[in-house]
Amino acid sequence: xxxxxxxDGVEELDRWMxxxxxxxxxxxxxxxxxxxxxFELGIPHRVLGSAGGRYEVLTAxxxxxxxxxxxxxxxxxxxxxxxxxxADTVVIPPYAIPxxxxxxxxxxxxxxxxxxxxxTRLVSICTGAFLLAAAGLxxxxxxxxxxxxxxxxxxxxxxxxxxADVLFVDHGDLLTSAxxxxxxxxxxxxxxxxxxxxxxxxVARCCVVPPYRDGGQAQYIERPLPAAGGTGTGPTRDWALRxxxxxxxxxxxxxxxxxxxxTFARRFGEETGLSPGRWLTQQRLRRARQLLESxxxxxxRVAHEVGFATATSLRRxxxxxxxxxxxxxxxxxxxxxxxxxxxAQRLGxxx
Numbered sequence: 409x410x411x412x413x414x415x416d417g418v419e420e421l422d423r424w425m426x427x428x429x430x431x432x433x434x435x436x437x438x439x440x441x442x443x444x445x446x447f448e449l450g451i452p453h454r455v456l457g458s459a460g461g462r463y464e465v466l467t468a469x470x471x472x473x474x475x476x477x478x479x480x481x482x483x484x485x486x487x488x489x490x491x492x493x494x495a496d497t498v499v500i501p502p503y504a505i506p507x508x509x510x511x512x513x514x515x516x517x518x519x520x521x522x523x524x525x526x527x528t529r530l531v532s533i534c535t536g537a538f539l540l541a542a543a544g545l546x547x548x549x550x551x552x553x554x555x556x557x558x559x560x561x562x563x564x565x566x567x568x569x570x571x572a573d574v575l576f577v578d579h580g581d582l583l584t585s586a587x588x589x590x591x592x593x594x595x596x597x598x599x600x601x602x603x604x605x606x607x608x609x610x611v612a613r614c615c616v617v618p619p620y621r622d623g624g625q626a627q628y629i630e631r632p633l634p635a636a637g638g639t640g641t642g643p644t645r646d647w648a649l650r651x652x653x654x655x656x657x658x659x660x661x662x663x664x665x666x667x668x669x670x671t672f673a674r675r676f677g678e679e680t681g682l683s684p685g686r687w688l689t690q691q692r693l694r695r696a697r698q699l700l701e702s703x704x705x706x707x708x709r710v711a712h713e714v715g716f717a718t719a720t721s722l723r724r725x726x727x728x729x730x731x732x733x734x735x736x737x738x739x740x741x742x743x744x745x746x747x748x749x750x751x752a753q754r755l756g757x758x759x
Contacts, residue, residue: 427457427459427460427461428461429461429463429464430460430461430462433461433462433463433464434450434462434463434464434496434497434602435457435463435466435491435494435495435496435497436452436463436464436465436466436495436496436497436498436499437450437466437467437468437487437491437494437495437497437498437499438453438465438466438468438494438498438499439468439469439492439499439500439501439520439521440467440468440469440475440483440501440502440516441469441470441475441487441500441503441513441514441517441539442470442475442476442503443476443477443478443502443503443505444475444477444478444502445477445478445479445480445501445502445503445504445534445588446477446478446479446483447588448501448502448519448533448534448588448591449467449483449501450630451501451533451591451592451595452465452499452501452591452595453465453467453662454615455500455592455595455596455599455611455615456598456599456620458596458611458614458615459599459603459607459611460607462602462603462607465485466486466491467483467485467486467487468485468486468487468488468489468491468492468493468520469485469487469488469489469513470489470516470517470519470520471489471516472485472487472488472489476559477697478503478504478743479686487537489516489519489520489523490523492520492521492522492523492524493523493525495525495528496528496529496679497528497529497530497531497598498528498530498531499531499532499533499536499546499699500530500531500532500533500536500537500539500540501533501534501536501538501591502533502534502536502554502587502742503535503539504535504630505535505538508690512537512542513538513539513542513543518539518542521539521540521543521545524607527581529580529581529583530545530581530582530583530584531582531583531584531594531598532551532553532583532584533585533587533590533591533594533677534553534554534585534586534588534590534591535554535557535586536552536584536723537551537553537561537584538553538557538561538564539554539584540566541561541564541565541568544662545582546565546568546584547567547568547617547635548568548569548580549566549568549569549579549582550569550570550571550577550579551568551569551570551571551577551582551584552571552572552574552575552576552577552584552585552586553570553572553584553586553587554586554587554588554730555572555573555586555587558570559591564598570591574586574730575590575593575594575621576594576595576597577589578601583597583598589617592615592617593621596608596611596612596617596619599611604687605619605678614618621740623666632687636746640675640679641661641665641672641675641676641679641680643664643665644661644664645680645687646671647664648661648664648688648691649691651687652691652692652695652714652715653712653713653714653715654715654721655715655717656688656715658672658673658684658685659745661676661684672684688715689725690729692714692715692716692725693714693725693726693729693730695713695714696710696711696713696714696716696722696726696734697726697730697737697741698715699714700737700738700741701741703759707719707734707735710722710734722734742749749759
């Protein structure tokens, strides 16, 4: 189906997506580093640039030259590092970094950051936090980055407090966000802070994204099972995984392993880094997530299938681990099946 360029809905969308910056608009400079991720590079322009001209979003490179992305394309930013000195907000999108040398980024990137005026708001998305940390701008702060890089980040920057369970952290003058789509979350948060929820919600609708996501990135973290092996407590872990719906006790596990409870608990901790009770809870939650994602079973039935005594117990444990209740988790990971709405009709309803 061909959309007529003269269609009122298309014109409305174009006005919102490509507004002329207002006089005195808040200037946002996005610093594109070598190996930048194209999707995240475009988020500030798409979100903040759709706010009716309230922001002027510029893209800069460290030397004014084209930038190689981590995909099979090269981008040509419109500016060099000199515009950083005129920025009200600077955004560092993620880029491919050799983690073995993450503490020593490109000297040109550090030189570019040195142009930023004191008091300028700094925002990082995903691995952008590595550059800010290497520049000493995150010391003593609570920050976040992609959960898969958490251990490496803590190893490289022990003076920074990393929280890998949240989508973003806001210190006012410094905001850090997790991976990929969390860049959308933090930019919508900036809109909400600067201009209120009504505008942020409208921009979210134009970008066809939720204005606010429940929970943090903890709900997206993959926690692989430790290899069971054929000795120690491994066979008992395999046995327990096939019986998660049962009320397994430490005595039950130790008896299956033919060990005393004290010996079993010690061996179990040495092999998994967890207590038997904590491990069982994690595996029950892991199985509950799978059922919430792949079935329509009521929450009460899911709780029974994975060994929680009540749906309330499942809600409490999932909220503690992932920051969301089962119904919200299911909405996140399952398609709603909602029908499509015509562009003009959608814009007319949401404007």
